[in-house]
Each structure stands twice: as C-alpha cells, then as structure tokens.
Amino acid sequence: MSRVRVAIVGGSGYTGGELIRLLLFHPLVEITQVASGSQAGHFVHSAHPNLRKISTLRFCYPDDLTSCDVLFLCLPHGVSSGEIERYRTLAPRVIDLSGDFRLRSPELYRRWYGHEHKAPALLSEAVYGLPELHRSELSEAALVSGTGCMATTSILGLAPLYRAGIVKQSIPLVLEAKVGSSAAGAKAGPASHHPDRSGAVRSFEPTGHRHTAELIQELGQPGSELQQLVAFSATAIELVRGILVTAHVFLNERLDERAIWRIYREAYQREPFIRLVKERNGVYRYPEPKILAGSNYCDVGFELDVEQQRVVVIAALDNLMKGAAGNGVQALNCMFGWDETLGLTFPGLHPV
C-alpha cells in the first residue's frame, strides 16, 4: 500500500516538531515536506535535536509547498484562517492545529477571541477534531481542527457526566488547569526566562481564557451551547509537558461512586486513549501528567463527595500529544479509517 503523503506548515515550533516525530514513525504515512518561514534550508533536527540521526529532512519555504494528500497547519493562532483557501488548494484534506477553526459559531469566536473570524463560512464545515466526540464526522472531513490542550483535558474529563445528564447546571462549573511551560510555545521571552519561570506557580488569564469557548461548545447539547456559567482558570507550574485539570461538578441527583464509575466506563471502555485512573493505594491514585509525557493518553479520574453531591473530576494529558500533535495524528488515523493507535503506541515513561 502506498503511503499517504503528508506535509506540515509551521514545522519549527513545538507542535510541529512533535508531529514530525510521530509521522516519521507512522507506518502508513510519508512526510513529503515540512515548511518553516524562519528555518527554511536548515535540517529539521536543528530545531528538534531529538531527531538527530532519525531524519535528514530539511525545512522548505512555505511558498515551495507542493500538493499532498494531507496538510497539517501548525501556525500561530489567527494565521491559518487568513490563508486557508491557498492551503486547501494544496491538499484535499487539511488539519489545522491552531485555534482558528475550533469553534462552530462565528459569534462564539468573536466573543472569546475579540475579533471577527477571517473565514466564517468555513466554521460550520470544519470538524472539531476530538475523535472521542466526533469520530464519525472525521471520516469524511476535509477540514479538521485541532483542539485546545486545556479544553481537551477538560472536555474528556467531563463529557460523560454531561452526556449522562446528571450535572446540575444551575451551579457554575469551576475548573482549574495546571499547565507546563511548553504550552506557551517555542518562542523565548521574559515570561519563559528560566530564573523567573522555574518553580513558578503563575496564574494567567484567571478569567476569560479562550479555551473556555471550546468547553461551552462541546459540553453543550448537540446544536446549542452550554448555558451554565463556566469558570475556568489556569496556573502555569514547574513542568515542561503536561496538564492536569481539576473540575468541580455538582450533580442534580444523589449518586454513589459505582454509578459514576458506570457512566465513565460506558463512555470510555472502547476508547484506546482514555484510561480511568482511580486507585485506593499507591502514589499514582489519580491521573498524573508526568507519566504521560510523549504518550497519547488522557487519564481521567474522579472523587465523589456524596453528601455535597459533588464530583471532583481530575484529568491529565501531555499538551503536545493528546493536547495537540498526538491527537492530530489520531484524527488523521480516523480520517483514513486506520487503527487509531498507529504511530501512537508509546506508553510514557516511569519514573520520569
């Protein structure tokens, strides 16, 4: 079988590098080109030193891209929507890992991004590329969007409870994300300066974070947004890769732990990349992002306060993997009807 020909735009960043790493080892894919405006001409391993001796690919100029089967866009937010028409002429299927095509509604986009979308007509066509929620739509999709790393963690942790209809929506949903430094990208600056960033526990955008919009869209009823107040805050912590989201959900009925377990098991028992983690003993009783580095798993756990009818949902993933490039490859696998785990079998390390 001839390999599917994939090209990447914006390959010098962290998501691009992770995508290259995954696709180089994908048995059904061939990387044809990797474009980078800033690194054109250089070896891919000059930006991604883990790929030394693995690949002799070089970055090309974006203008030198030729046609391929699938085009991945790993551009900064706001860029791909302005150039999407050109990219779509290069490949019949485009996967955009930026934030540009995550929201279905131009209004929701405007509300959270603060400006008009540049290609609003395409929003309804694009598929939110989370296989666990949109698997069937992916098989036919020509334009697939990546998913926000903190949004993915939150949505995968909460979707089963929302779909089961047990969440009391008159009480606000409060979520707190703890996130590593790689989520802020490969560009150096004062906020990432090691003496200041190391050991930091830094609140950023305690209100108004854009990933909230994805939660509102994906946790709502099919066809309509969630009307519940969503209070999402994020804290950057000492960690390079990884996200842990803690969410407090109040229930509209009194359920015991087994009932919650059942809901999660039914939702996720066939999912290759979701693990339910809730143990009585040991130090890894709940999801722990550090053992997920490099893996495509999203680990989900919970603790129930029966009296308060409250579930604390705890979900973790690697922001560059299930939160970005890994999920993109899983979506690609869905789009072509392949085994979803192709190229994604690395289980993570312990200890690490």
Add this chain to the structure above:
Amino acid sequence: MSRVRVAIVGGSGYTGGELIRLLLFHPLVEITQVASGSQAGHFVHSAHPNLRKISTLRFCYPDDLTSCDVLFLCLPHGVSSGEIERYRTLAPRVIDLSGDFRLRSPELYRRWYGHEHKAPALLSEAVYGLPELHRSELSEAALVSGTGCMATTSILGLAPLYRAGIVKQSIPLVLEAKVGSSAAGAKAGPASHHPDRSGAVRSFEPTGHRHTAELIQELGQPGSELQQLVAFSATAIELVRGILVTAHVFLNERLDERAIWRIYREAYQREPFIRLVKERNGVYRYPEPKILAGSNYCDVGFELDVEQQRVVVIAALDNLMKGAAGNGVQALNCMFGWDETLGLTFPGLHPV
C-alpha cells in the same frame, strides 16, 4: 530588657527547624531548649544544616524540658492534645502549631478529623493564631493554635470579601490549592520519593481535606460557622516551599474592580505581612509563592469577571513561614505586644 525564654517541642521537623532559625535571630527571644525524641543529644544543625555555624544548640529529650516563658509545640497532629496538660505546667503560654487546637467546636473537629478531641474543654479557650483576624485575642491568650497552611492562604485571601458581606453564599465556594512537598513534612516515604515526586502534579484528598474546617470556622459569621458549601481540593506540585490558592467567589451584587480593590485595601492596608499584588505588566502580576520562600508575607490578588459577578482570588505564601513557623512568631510578637515584624524581616529572594 531580659529576653523572653522560649522552648520548642518537636524541633527536628521542618516547622521546628524554621522556628529555631527565626528565633535564633529574634532580638527579644532566647531559645532555652529544643526537644526531639528522635534527635536528642544531636546538634540542632545536624537536622537543620542551614544552621551550621549559627548555633551550637543540641536537642534535648522531651522529658528533660524545664519551665520557660513560652512553649512552642511542633508535634504531629493528634499528639499535643493528649499531652497538653503537662505542657501547660511548663509554661504560662503555649503555642501549638499542630492541628489540634485550631477548631473552636468539638463537633466541627469530630466531623473533619473523624474522632473525638482529647481535650475538648480547652477548645473554646484556645485562640486561632492568625493575627490578621484575632490580633486582640492574642494579647491575653494562654493557649494559641497555629493555623493550617492552606487554610491560612485561603482565609487571608477571602476574609475581606466575606466580612464585606458581598459573597453570594448560595453558590458553593470552590478553592484549589497548589502546594509544595515540604508541607508533607520531614519524614521520607514512597509519596516523597524524588523520582516519583519530582515533576508531579498530584491530587490528594480532592474532597474532605481537614483544612476545609478552618475555612468554615473563620469565614463564617462571628459565633457561627459558614453554611455555604465549601469545595476545597489540593494538588501537590513541583515545589518545595509554597502554596498558591485559587478561589472562585460569586458576588451577590454587581461590583467593579475599584470596589473590590477598596475592600481589600481597607482590610489590609495596615497589615505588615499582607501585600496586594495585581499588576498590569510583567511576569509577577499575581501572587507568586516562589519569591516568598523564607518570608512571612501572604500576597493576595484577584481578577474580576464583571459579567459573571465572579472574583477569582489568588493568594500565596510560604507554608513553613506564614503558613506555620513565621505566623507562629508573628503571633508570639502579638502576645507580647512587640512590633509584629520582629525576627520576620527577610523579604524573600528574586530570582530563586
């Protein structure tokens, strides 16, 4: 002026060591004895290597303690309440930094600690040793309790809003604490094993944490507990010292940022150890625990979502300082009518 004679029980742990460090440099205090069952006979600096060349004190046996002016108890939770009578014969004033005398109500204690208190008659007498809330009671107190490190952070962050009567108590109060490894004490074990603990983002007691009880007591109306649902969870992160609490409070009226500012300023403008931190620029816009290591400050900031009538309160401190030993010394200063900053002027480091 002759120095006040202070002894310490349980001096080989982290809180004990910090207390020794502070009192050795306190201009009005003399450390007479430091007891430790496990380290008796050894130099204090064998347990606390930062005190090499600073002090030639040795640990004594707890049974060898003689009378003094003030006795600090730095024992594990549940121990001091069983031996409190003996300790009170040694000193007219006792400061217990464990959790044993933090709650005024035996019922609240039983509910959160899961067993009967061993000296319930003393609970009403003990003073919750947070100067910002109980300064006047401290001057006469014979039995003072230390305060829980995460409780202190939360209470100092939230008290002004509760005292101002602007919190909508029909919505649960959700708090998430991020905490360093020193909060779990000096005893090694699998949970603190470096290859597993390093880089961890570990949920512990997502529901039911005992510090919740202190919030319920201290944020309630004078004389009665808070009836609002309190949802407190904590996550251990890569950090040795420090706590950052993120709390989501909904308001019962629509207020602007200046109104919230005014409430905080009025509450805290004369407090020597509380700083309001909320800046427009830079990377230290909100409280950051890492620059508080070794200092007695509690930094408090907030962000308002006007539309949602929600305040995200962010508070930070060093769990061994303002969250334990430093706050204990501040309480001591209050008890003797001294300048509260005596022995506590170290401002913290940057970078660190």
Add this chain to the structure above:
Amino acid sequence: MSRVRVAIVGGSGYTGGELIRLLLFHPLVEITQVASGSQAGHFVHSAHPNLRKISTLRFCYPDDLTSCDVLFLCLPHGVSSGEIERYRTLAPRVIDLSGDFRLRSPELYRRWYGHEHKAPALLSEAVYGLPELHRSELSEAALVSGTGCMATTSILGLAPLYRAGIVKQSIPLVLEAKVGSSAAGAKAGPASHHPDRSGAVRSFEPTGHRHTAELIQELGQPGSELQQLVAFSATAIELVRGILVTAHVFLNERLDERAIWRIYREAYQREPFIRLVKERNGVYRYPEPKILAGSNYCDVGFELDVEQQRVVVIAALDNLMKGAAGNGVQALNCMFGWDETLGLTFPGLHPV
C-alpha cells in the same frame, strides 16, 4: 517465527519496569513471567503506572519461575551472584543487569567491591554486555552482564581515544558524572526525600566509586587493566533520568579538531545508538541527557584545547535505557542476531 520467551526476575524496580516496557513492544519477544518477591500477585502496572492498559501481566513469586529462553536478572547488587546457578538452570541464556558480573577479574572485583565474589569461576565466562565493544562475543554468550550506567557513559565517550592510542597515560584521567535520582533506585529513604533531594547538587562517593573499575577494565589494553590513575567523581543533580559525564583527557601528541573528529567518526559511524554531537550554534551544541529520556542513544561530543593538548569529552545517556534496560535489550538483539534497534526506536522527546 515464534517469539523468544523471556522472563524477568526483580521486575518491580526501575530497571525491571523499563525492561518490561521495552519487551512488551518488542516484535520478536514474548514476556512469559515477571517475578518480584515484594509485589507477587499484583499487576505489573501497579508498580509501573505507565503500563496501565498496556499489559495485564501480574508479578509472580521468584520461586514460581519456569523455564524460558532468556532470563533477565534485575536484582540488587550482590544478590544474583549467590543464586546464579539456579537461574542458569531456568534458561540457557542469562542477562544479569546488576553489578555482579561486570568485572572479569576476581581481584579487580575484590578491590572495588570490598569482598570476595560469590561465583568467581563464572567471571571469565561472562561477557560485558556493551555491544559497541563486545558485539561479537555476545552472539555466543550464555551469561551476559549489564553495564554500570555511569561507566557506560564514560566508556562510550572515551573508548575511541584510548583505542586510537592518543591518550597520555602519565596524567590522571579525571571524570565528573552528573546523575539523576532514578539511578539510586525505587526504594524511598532520606536521601531521596523530595524536599531534600529536589534542587540538590550532591556529591556522593567523590572517591572510590565502583563504576571506576569498569572504566579500568574496558579502557585498558585487551587482556590487561588500565594502569593510568582514574579519578572519577559523581554529583547527583536535579534530574530524574539522565547522566552527563565530563572527562578531561590529555593527548600524547598535538592533534587538531579534525583529527579527533575522524577518530570518533571511524569508531562510531556504523553504531546505531551513538550520535556525535558537536555543533556551532543553538542551545543543544553538546550532548544533553534530557532529550534522551526513554531513548537508547548515547550522545558523545568533545571540545579540544589545542594548546593544552586536552580534550574535554562530554557524553550523555538515559541511565535506565542505554545505561541499563535499553542496553540490555540491545545486547539481547545482538545475542539473537537481530537488528539491534528492535524495540528501541523511540527517539526521545523535545521539549521535555
């Protein structure tokens, strides 16, 4: 082709866990049993949480081991040599990853380990399992030894210079290893307690480290030990996985950089797991262990001080991979004449 049947003794430690992870994905191997005295009956993923959903293997008792094709021993130092006869009845080929069979000479063993070897007759038979130096011997070997993690790093960094005969042996060889916490194993204790171990830069065994003996054996002439003084010291640093060795070698002739390059290239150009790293630009100009976590690479670089006739050799690897389990799997591949990279293709992550 039927898979080679492999069993593991001592599977609950870090090296054992890494070995299980690698062999579970090895295309020509089947894990038949994993023994652990302390964890027998428990799932393998209870000790190695990264293997959740990957394997439903359970630990068995060491006494329940049955015969297999290859037996890996991951026991504490000093244990396997006392039980080696029993283990050899279980499998025709044994790979011992402890320190027991690394040295060929009972005298060298006694000198560095401080006691007599328990099975000295086997020492001459065992093969030092470093494929880069002993590839041909591995194919027939019945007893293969793992290699010390810091010794492996040092030997791979230095062997080409020694083999080229350019090292001035009248000057002591000085090496300094920087090493992460996982090298000290899975057992918790005061030395690994996070508040003390975190951020540590801790000298240990500044003189007399046992890995020195492996250098003396492997850098010496075939059949005789190195007579040069070897000064090896090690410092534990903030890192879980990884070793970086800096070695200072003085040359017996004046060589330029190209000559040194040529020596390394000739020695290593066909080695699948050694990369020469020496770049003019960027932040990854020399070997960096953090991007090797989970990979089997040993990266080697150098800097020449022409005037001093001194080469600073810099070598890095993951102590649990090329320094232990990964190298063990590479040796296994050699023993069976397979492609050496089978099961070892993970390239490491960036950033991480």
Add this chain to the structure above:
Amino acid sequence: MSRVRVAIVGGSGYTGGELIRLLLFHPLVEITQVASGSQAGHFVHSAHPNLRKISTLRFCYPDDLTSCDVLFLCLPHGVSSGEIERYRTLAPRVIDLSGDFRLRSPELYRRWYGHEHKAPALLSEAVYGLPELHRSELSEAALVSGTGCMATTSILGLAPLYRAGIVKQSIPLVLEAKVGSSAAGAKAGPASHHPDRSGAVRSFEPTGHRHTAELIQELGQPGSELQQLVAFSATAIELVRGILVTAHVFLNERLDERAIWRIYREAYQREPFIRLVKERNGVYRYPEPKILAGSNYCDVGFELDVEQQRVVVIAALDNLMKGAAGNGVQALNCMFGWDETLGLTFPGLHPV
C-alpha cells in the same frame, strides 16, 4: 552615626537587585540612588518583586547620578572599564562587580578576554575583592573589583591547599563547576527558554572559560601567576541559584585526612563566611548549594584518596551572594572596618 551613602549603577539586573535587597537592610548604609538605563522612572520593586512593600525607591537615569560615598557598578562585562573615570568622580570608593577589574595584569586580561583592556593603568591599583584573600588591602582601596562567581567558589575551595604548598603542580588541576541559571543574568533568550533550559545538563565553554584567569592569578604565588595547567569546565544544571565546584588536586606528599583538615581549619577558622562541611552521616555530608540560597556562606569540603594522593575538593555558594552581591557587601564592610557580617546574617533555608 550617619550612614554611609551608597549608590548603585545597573540596578535592574540580578546582581543589582540582590545588592539593593542587602543594602536596604544594612544598618550602616543608606541607598541614595539606583540607576538603570532601561528601567529609569520605575519602582525598584517592578524589577525586583521581592522588594514590594519594602522600598519605594525608583530607578534614576545613569546621567542623574550625584555624588555619594560608595558607588557600586553592576554593569555588563566590558562597560565599566570604559566609563570608570566618570564613575570615580562621583565617589571616592568604587566597587565594580563586573569582570573588568578582576585581573591585575593587562596580559592576562588580553589572553582570556580576547581584547585590550580599556583602562589598563588602573588594573594594578584595583583590589580583587575577596576578603578571605585580600582583607588588608581592602581597607584602603579606592577601586575594588567583584569576583567571578565560579572563580570565587574554586579559589576559596583550593587556596588553603595551594598556600600550604602541598599541591603537585606537574599534574593539571581539573575543576568542574555546576551552575544555576541566574548566573547567566536577567536577559531572556533561547538559552534561557524554560522548556529548553528546565532539566538541562548543559556544557558551556568546556574549555577557555574566563573565570580560569582568576584562578591562575589568585592561586599562584604572590606576584606571579600559577604555571600549572588549569582545566576548568562548567555545566549549567537545573537550579536557579547556586554553584558547586568539584576539583581534583594531586598532592606532592602523602598526607592523611587529619593533615588536610588541619590545613583547612587553620586557614578558615576565623572566617565568618566559610564553613567546613564534611560529615560522616546524613544527606548533607558535603557542601550543598541549595541551602545557601540567600546566604553569604561558602561551604567547603573534601574527600581524600590516600593511595592516589588525590584530594577532591567540593565547594558551594550562592552565585548572587558570596559569588557577587553578598561578597560585594562583605568587601564594603571590610573597606569601612565594620563587622563583616553586617547585613549578611541570613543563614539560608532548609528545606528549600
């Protein structure tokens, strides 16, 4: 007694910030001005957030500096030597913490800095501001130089052995420094980008580091440089503050441990900021930089290999304190005949 009036040039960097922190609490000093070209007009605490609520000082423009008693220069290397005449008109005593006036010999400067010195006539006048070696010269000095952070660690560790005449100088002196990220300064860039710098073990300038020149000058005989080959390399590790140097010294006679102890004790017993650290038990048996953060101590330890006649010297300090600003304040105290510990009593934290 009126306070000595001190001004600082280059106050927005890390050394400048540390100096401000120390001098704000110094009982005999008044800070009159702090100049910063980039931060003029801003509060000092906007660059140094640990000083919030401590000081309302603002940065002034360098051109607005007026006369004072002592002027500290915290400028980038190469700057102060070009403007030194102007600065000397502002104050009768100048302390330059950059590298410009550390070397006495213009030739040595040219050899290691690669260009001519801009004010060579002043080199012989300047005093190398290390009180332990140049205390008496400091009392009269008008121009005092700061000391390189890694050089200070190395020199303090080794000077007693050199002064005792026991070092075999025919064998090269090999030193390896492990150093935190703050030593590279406050300016952000790719080398300090957290995802890349975090967890790094990064060789930099394995040969040719400028601090070598200070060792050659200060370990040599009075009036002449060391002729021994000095092989100094440095590795940046995961740490913000702190340096640990490991040095291998060969002896020209066979000495036992007590003899080495005696040499160190005689050299340092009256030094307020040097501690000999060499213990049989515990995890802090050798110098450990992490417990020195914020303190002015240099901890020195050693291990002897009697057979090899080799001493491994281990020395640690905080690069911003004893390696820069703290040592500068100690030098200031010497210059004015004050107690050397004024303003420098903070003992460091444990745990941290």
